[in-house]
Amino acid sequence: MSDSECIRTFKFKFRRMELRKEKIIEKLLFVSALSSILIVFFIIAFMLKESIPALALGWDFFFGMTWHPSHEQFGIFPIVVTTFVVGIGALAIAAAIGIPTAIFLAEFSPRWLRNIIKPCVEMLVGIPSIVLGFFGLMVLVVFIRDSFGGYGECILAGWIILAIMTLPHVISISEDSIRAVPKGYKEASLALGATQLQTIRRAILPNARSGILASLILGMGNAVGETMAVLMVIGNPEIPWIPSSILEPVRVLTSTIVLEYSYVVWGSMHQHALFAIGVVLFVIVAIFNLVTTVAVKGRFGATTAIKGVIGSR
Amino acid sequence: MSKIETRSLNVYYDGGTVHALKGVNIKIEANKITALIGPSGCGKTTFLRALNRMNELNGVKTRGKVLMDGVDIYSRKVDVIQLRKRIGMVFQQPNPFPMSIFDNVAYGPRIHGLRNRKLERIIEESLKKAALWEEVKDRLEESALKLSGGQQQRLCIARALAVNPEVLLFDEPCSALDPVSTARIEALLRELKNDYTIVIVTHNMQQAARVSDFTAFFLMGELIEFGETMQIFEKPRDKRTEDYITGRFG
Numbered sequence: 001m002s003d004s005e006c007i008r009t010f011k012f013k014f015r016r017m018e019l020r021k022e023k024i025i026e027k028l029l030f031v032s033a034l035s036s037i038l039i040v041f042f043i044i045a046f047m048l049k050e051s052i053p054a055l056a057l058g059w060d061f062f063f064g065m066t067w068h069p070s071h072e073q074f075g076i077f078p079i080v081v082t083t084f085v086v087g088i089g090a091l092a093i094a095a096a097i098g099i100p101t102a103i104f105l106a107e108f109s110p111r112w113l114r115n116i117i118k119p120c121v122e123m124l125v126g127i128p129s130i131v132l133g134f135f136g137l138m139v140l141v142v143f144i145r146d147s148f149g150g151y152g153e154c155i156l157a158g159w160i161i162l163a164i165m166t167l168p169h170v171i172s173i174s175e176d177s178i179r180a181v182p183k184g185y186k187e188a189s190l191a192l193g194a195t196q197l198q199t200i201r202r203a204i205l206p207n208a209r210s211g212i213l214a215s216l217i218l219g220m221g222n223a224v225g226e227t228m229a230v231l232m233v234i235g236n237p238e239i240p241w242i243p244s245s246i247l248e249p250v251r252v253l254t255s256t257i258v259l260e261y262s263y264v265v266w267g268s269m270h271q272h273a274l275f276a277i278g279v280v281l282f283v284i285v286a287i288f289n290l291v292t293t294v295a296v297k298g299r300f301g302a303t304t305a306i307k308g309v310i311g312s313r
Numbered sequence: 314m315s316k317i318e319t320r321s322l323n324v325y326y327d328g329g330t331v332h333a334l335k336g337v338n339i340k341i342e343a344n345k346i347t348a349l350i351g352p353s354g355c356g357k358t359t360f361l362r363a364l365n366r367m368n369e370l371n372g373v374k375t376r377g378k379v380l381m382d383g384v385d386i387y388s389r390k391v392d393v394i395q396l397r398k399r400i401g402m403v404f405q406q407p408n409p410f411p412m413s414i415f416d417n418v419a420y421g422p423r424i425h426g427l428r429n430r431k432l433e434r435i436i437e438e439s440l441k442k443a444a445l446w447e448e449v450k451d452r453l454e455e456s457a458l459k460l461s462g463g464q465q466q467r468l469c470i471a472r473a474l475a476v477n478p479e480v481l482l483f484d485e486p487c488s489a490l491d492p493v494s495t496a497r498i499e500a501l502l503r504e505l506k507n508d509y510t511i512v513i514v515t516h517n518m519q520q521a522a523r524v525s526d527f528t529a530f531f532l533m534g535e536l537i538e539f540g541e542t543m544q545i546f547e548k549p550r551d552k553r554t555e556d557y558i559t560g561r562f563g
Contacts, residue, residue: 185408192397192420193394198424203420
């Protein structure tokens, strides 16, 4: 065998080894990608299987007005209603504070002030929810009880605590989508003699709308799924009802599971019902995420703003 | 008579570390086209944006005077909103808003408080002046983003005209356009100078020679030479102008 032939065979062998190695790695990557699908699939399958007896109650489960496990009554309607009441109220507060903050940060704030506000907002994310809940219980609840009467543990307290938790997301995503509006729109508007406020209202906000909307829906999903902090401040009455005032104590879906899983009888209808609540929660949050995706994608003209939002996450 | 006059106009940015315009004195004639030429970074766009105070958006320091009809536009008494209404601007990239053609042109009049009845007439007039009316009169409600690049740029001109300015500033309006669209815009410029004072920044020396009455040559923030376009292109007084025009640098 000549030298050059020798080298050629070696190269060939070497390449074949490389190819085989690539194939193996590719397979391994595929398996790890598959694992997340499997995990999701098994969780959903297991939850569905465990919850079917309760879901099969149908109307009595979804629209039953009484949740009273010891009397074999498993109506979640009041709980679902209060979950949405708590979520939407919290979101309204977060939006009312967060969107103006985002506008201020993106359009008006001098750099030094932004360098103070931004880290503070981001610090909010870092507060563990149990700490926030404890603060809520010790400070907020007491304050509400002293100034408005009632138990103190109520919808209003839940709103405020959840709003604090949602706020940083609303602020940062809204700010990013405002910043992602092409500079040309702003300049064109100002060059036509628009004031800064007119420019924000007519040229910038309409183009940042989808991102702001996305931040709100995403915030809503988080608020509905949030457990610990809310649990600690909303009271959780033994038998929930549909409240008529924001000072009444309520239950939400998450808190119901946490409060009752510890004493539930294995294999009882009660246990199935708790799993069914889990499924309902899962579906609600999934719908919010889906709507966010659709809201962000299906919007004409503002592709850059959207890319900015997605890129920032 | 000169419409705009600058007196030792100095512009600094990045906290005063960059001296972008160095003592520029120029007299811009009314109802003429004045072209600003020079290599990249020579200050011509900065100069243009000094004329309607758009530089202020980027935290720029301006010293000296810019007189418009004899009034210093940087004096405290001047309302920047009113000023920008009198001085329209068209940008390098066509930047129509993502809304209908009608709403784009109506944007300016609406922010200045005009309501619907008069609006339609203004929009028709503006689009006609911008030589776009015939192409879009049947689809005013369509998105402006569906127009071609050249049409979008003419829409931006119509949008600027709708607030009835006295001066029009163009910042390389053709650099993103094909030759046919460029020719249309140039024809439009010649038409518009009957009613407006026009200042145009251009990278393209042929364009300056074709459309302008006066030409100003900038280099490193200094106004090197200013005069009638014929004179600048045929008998430049300064060696650097000659070098630039004959393509020796830039």
